[in-house]
Amino acid sequence: MRLDWEMLDRRARCGDHAGVARLLLHASEADRLAFGKAVEAGIKGADPNVWWRSDTNPAPSYALAVIGTAPTAAKAATLLMRRELRAMWRMIPVDRFLAVALARELDWLGDLGARLSRRLPTRNNWDNGEWAFTTSVMRAGGVEPPVTEGIVHGWLLSLLQSYGDRGQKRPPLNVRMREDPYLDLLLPAVFEMDGLGADVTHSSWGEPEGRPSPAHHFPAAIVSLVAEGRLERKDILTAVVDRLVRGDKPNALRPFVLLHDELAPTVDEIAGHALDYARMLAEGAGPVAALSQRALRTVDDAGRLDLETLLDTGATALLRKEKTLVKAQISWLEKVARREPGRAGEVFETIAVAFGHPALDIQERALTLIGKQVPRLGPELLARLADAAQVLASDLPARAAELFGVAAPVAGSTGVPSLPPPAGPALMPPPIATAAELAEEVVALLHEQSGVRWERVLAALVTLHARDGRGALATALRPVMERYPAWFSESRWNSGSPFVCLATAIRMVIDAPRHDSTHQRLHSAVRVAWQEGRRGGVNSKLSDRPDGVLALRAAEVAVHLNGSMMPMLVATPTRVNGSLDPAVLLERLSRAEAEGWQPWPFDLEQALLRLPRTPVPAEVTAGAAALTSAAGRQFAQWLASGGLPDPVSEPFTQFGDRKANGGYTWDAPVPRRLAARLRPSRDGGLRLERQLLTLDPLKYPVYMPDDFKGVEEVLAMVLPHHREAAAAWALGEVASMADQDQKGPGRLLPLLADGTGPIGPALVTALAYTFGAKQEPDRAAAVDAFLTLAAAEGPTVTATEGPTPGSGATFAGSVGAVLGDLCSDGTVKLSRVVPGLADAHRAGASVAVWELLTAALPELLAAKPRSLPDLLELATQVAVTIGARDEIPGLAAEAARPGSSRLVQEAKRLRSLLTP
Structure with a gap:
């Protein structure tokens, strides 16, 4: 049967996969190879609208045509990885795809699978059709999958799914893992590659109550396979420890923390990784550090932890933000000091590191503990502890001075911190000088909008059009328009966007069409905005929000650019915050008057709205008053009236x-x-x-x-x-x-x-x-x-x-x-608020x-939200810094409450500081 593209394409667009496969299977190999160029041309030239169909999307049938006609793995991969086909891999009928490949007796099927595997997504792909398709191709080609992030990600998600494609319940996870042919090849990479633990964490999606049943729990499955000898315990524990040492995002570490707990390492196993656990305690995420602290303490209780390792690690751990962990570390070190009296001095110096912790209650706990030991400490050690205590905050420095027998610091001796005056916004970058530079800025604008970039693009389009004419702009900008049609073509979703207005202006510059419906709509919108002072509503799709002013100005350029050789825009700001120097606007309007042109209306209005509120220099006011043009008189009147009144x-x-x-x-x-x-x-x-x-x-x-x-x-x-x-x-x-x-x-x-x-x-x-x-x-x-x-x-x-x-x-x-x-x-x-306020205080x-x-605390003291003790602690630190003595309503009552809660303690601390 002779292959014909129109016939194949018609069946493809009807979703007739079986018919397309029959056409290919009944053709000779010579006809298939000869048909390859027609398939390539047909796919590349397909109407873009066909790719958006659902049930009758032709991409799966096109994929069959590719495998049935491609001469090499490279050619097949190139076509299958086109964006339109790439999005439909999960829909390809794998059985028919492989049947066509088998009929051709291809020796490069495994190579094709390996090439496709490089394009598997590495994150956020919970439909594993792509993984199933790619691995089926590799398996049929007799090759093992490469250990890449996409392959491991797809394999892991496929393994973790507790329901099959048709909704049937799958066997328990340990059974699926035991029978999986790729377990030994790919499981080690789950521990080695960053982020893959998040796939395990998210595997509960779709499960009842959002959590996997025990039969589908990844840590339990691993432990089960370890217990039966399918996986080596030593290898798994080492992999878990290495993963935790390297760190990752919290949700990606969670399954490995759970796996570590389910493995329940023995003292011997922990001791063999003591340095790794010490590093976790110092540098790991909160749950990992807590895990390592418990593990190291178990080894220490067994008398098998080197004291130097404990002291070195403890010094770093005492500055961690997790206060529960820090308090546990202090208690642990106190116990060690009692156990090792000969080295108690070293232990107390380590505890003194907590003097530098940002939390006052941690500082106080460390100081109180060391204070109990002062009578038994030598003078040299006391001197070193007194030096360390200089970083204490609030009322603690005075208490430390009394304990260590040194002079108390003088309150306010360092002065109240102050901020330097703000530098002010920077000057605008220099204007765009060439059409090629303008094209680059337009492309950059598509990828990341900014006010500065918009102003430079609009100004350059007008200036270069007047200076260089159509030719240079057409050469530079036409490729940009062709490359990004979605941005520059009007649709129901973007009709009022500044990009559509800019695109219309560019079309008017490089090749004004005889009829442009968008240009007509923009012309109407600009007219309505001028006559009625309105954006949005009837005859105007421009936004009525402030950002609609940008679209209006771009529309004004599109409407008027070909009607006058305007040499420049007058609203282009002089500073990156949008401010326009009055002297610069005077210079621009003076030039307009001398050259006989008038700025466009909304360009002038935007310029006036950007003038600063500060008094205008007399010479600028006088220069504006001397202007005789309509724009000049409006500028002079604006300055004389003081500009825009505050709303x-x-x-x-x-x-x-x-x-x-x-x-x-x-x-x-x-x-x-x-x-x-x-x-x-x-x-x-x-x-x-x-x-x-x-x-x-x-x-x-x-x-x-x-x-x-x-x-x-x-x-x-x-x-x-x-x-x-x-x-x-x-x-x-x-x-x-x-x-x-x-x-x-x-x-x-x-x-x-x-x-x-x-x-x-x-x-x-x-x-x-x-x-x-x-x-x-x-x-x-x-x-x-x-x-x-x-x-x-x-x-x-x-x-x-x-x-x-x-x-x-x-x-x-x-x-x-x-x-x-x-x-x-x-x-x-x-x-969430307290850390930012602390940063502002430190700055x-x-x-x-x-x-x-002082304005926030009265209402918060009455409501008592969580984290109020942290806010009171910050208030104490700030009060000490500035020597505050203000009375805060509600603070005295809170400080007088019975009990030893942290809220009461912090209220008492702040109250004692504020009371002379």
Whole structure:
């Protein structure tokens, strides 16, 4: 039978795998080889829309055509690894695929399987169809799978699945492992390759109650095979210890910790790995360190642990953040000191390392223990301990001085730490100089948006078009447009995006089409924005949020670029935060007047919105007043009026929407969220002004909002000197970092701190939420923003309602009041907040941190959330540093409570410091 592409393709698109296989099996080998080029051309030229079909996706049949016609393993692998076919490996009918290969008597089937195995995913692939397909090819070709991360990942997931493809219950895991042909080859790699333990941890997905039954428990299965002699105990224990020593992410280490516990190593086995356990105690993750501490203590109780190993390891362990582990280490060392009186001095010097622990209760425990031994310690040892005690904090240095018989430190002798003034935002990079450089920046913009990059691209497109004409831009930009059609082609999902507007502008520059529906829609949107001052709604798909201003400006370029040879944009900022120097704008408008051109309307409005709030130099004001063009007169009037008035920003609380059973609906799952309402303080003004400064939050919290994800810098640069407005727009997204554990928007806070303008309830609340974000990089961003604001000269808060203090309060105190409110009912977890405040204190913002703490503590002392003792401990450290003597409402009552809980102890410690 002669092979014909149209016939084969028709069957492929109908999902007729059996028919395609028959065509290939009934053809001669010569016809198959001759048909190979047609198959390659057909696959490469297939309509992109066919790949999105579900039941009739042609990719599985195309794969049959590849194995039935390819001349070599290399050619077959190249075609099968094309993106469209690669996504469908799991759908390939393996029996028919191998039947075609068998009919051809291919000697390179194993080579093909090995080539395909290199493309197996290494993470997050719980559909093992790809593994099954690839290994079936290798097995049919008579080769063993290579020990690569993708192969081991696929094998492990296939092994761990407790249900078969048709939902049937599989035999217990130890049985599956015992019978698996690749166990000896691939199991060692599970211990050796980083991250594979996470596959074991996640293997409980799909199990009842989210946990594997004992029959499918990986550690239990390994121990079972060890017990029956199928696996060597010594090898497995060594592999487990090596894995724990090397470390990994916590969820990837968990199964190996459990396996270690189920193996229950003997004293002899632990002693043989004593140095490995010592390294785990010093450097391992918390659960691993706890495991090693228990193991080493077992060996020490048996008298088989070298004291030098214990002391060296103990010194490092005493500075770990896990306080339970540190306390256990101190108790262990105390026991050793009693057991080894001749070396007690060395032990106590090791315990003194805990003087440097960040937690006051750990410092105090170590000092109290050593203090009991002072009468029995020699003068030289006491002197060394006194030197070590210099790192103690709070009231402990004075106690140590009394114990060791040295002079007490003078309070406040080192002075209150302060922060240097902020350096301010950097200058913008130099403008793009060539069409080739512009093409590079456009590609970079596709991979990572930034406000600075957007400004440089828009400015260069206009400038290079006026300077170099169409030719150079067409040569450089046409390949970019062709390479990234998905970004630059309009669809229902991206019609209002700045990328579509930019693409339209580029098309107008390099090869203006006679009819462009997108260009017509943008023309309408720009007209509506000018006539009605509106983005969004009828005749405008541009976003009505602040980020829509960028799309509007790109649309303005697309609409007007061919109608005038505009030599430049006037809104391009001079600093990376979006600020525009008034002298630079004067220079640009003076040039426009001299050359006889007018800046585009929204380009000019954006320029005016970027002018700083500081007094304008007299020479700039005089120069603006001398301009006679329409743009020049508007600039002069703007300066004379003081620019854009501050909007009215008011706090607003959103409450979750409850269902009949009392729970929260899926789209409003947060009990409450603090937001802000914006209103412009005047009627009229710029056409951009009203939408930018008008915001009415929804009644309910939004589920995982992401309006500004990835464009935080774009948002901040629209109104760089009215940061309160930007904070209000993004507040829901920022809040979701704390109350819905999202990540990313925290990077907005340092950008807003680099701006100017009053700090109102939106920015204060945004900073409070970011301190409580789940992700550490977001919390670090809160610290950066806090330090920048603390270093500024006396920023004040203009809020008048809600939990934020009244007019004139310091920003830090206002943040503290909001934190007290949010943490008192668990809306924000206090445990996430404390480390960031400690970092700010260590960085020199102690005064601001104290203002925050004194505002937050009254409400927190009444609510008593978890981690309140940690916050009180931090307050004690800050109070000692700045010599504070403030009265904190509720602290005296808490300190007077009976009992010895840590909360009471920390309250008493702070109270004693604050009481003269």
